[in-house]
Amino acid sequence: MHHDELLQISRQLSPTDICAELLALSVVEYSYFPESRITLELGDAAAKLTDTGRGMRLTPDRGDTLAHAERALTGFYPCPPSSPEIEAILRELVWGEQGSIGPSLANFACPSLTFTSMRGGEVWSQRYSYGKPSGPAVRLGSSETTGTIIDFQTAGAIDHTALSVLADALCSRIPGLVITLRTQ
Incomplete structure (x- = not known):
């Protein structure tokens, strides 16, 4: 899938779909790191999603020029969960038959997105507008x-x-999952 295709698909997302896509990615992280806790704070046209998962590298891997997180936020980067059961639930409730396209889909739909990651003892952040850093x-x-x-x-x-x-449907169908929802 190319940049233009991602952009075209992202334009079809409603603001609620954008939140659902990002929430699904935190659920994927939970599937690998069940200690992770998820909080979604909702405003009128803004939100803040926090998880206590593993974080993503915002520095390039050795021999690469693009950070792992930036690659995921700007290109086709499917994020499948750890089990087919959770994948089936996310396909049914969020992704549809295409499955996970990755965080770039929501990023391309947002006028403003700031991605902050805590990993390896460091905190890194990067800002985007419609998928562009x-x-x-x-x-x-x-x-x-x-x-x-x-x-x-x-x-x-x-x-x-x-x-x-x-959030209620995800928590009721995925054992141990806790999503704290707050409104601003």
């Missing part, structure tokens, strides 16, 4: 915790009720 990732400091924070704005109003129903 506004500059390189910057180191913000150090952290003893791991996880990600995604602050994003959508082009319209987010349906809080639909996301509450989705």
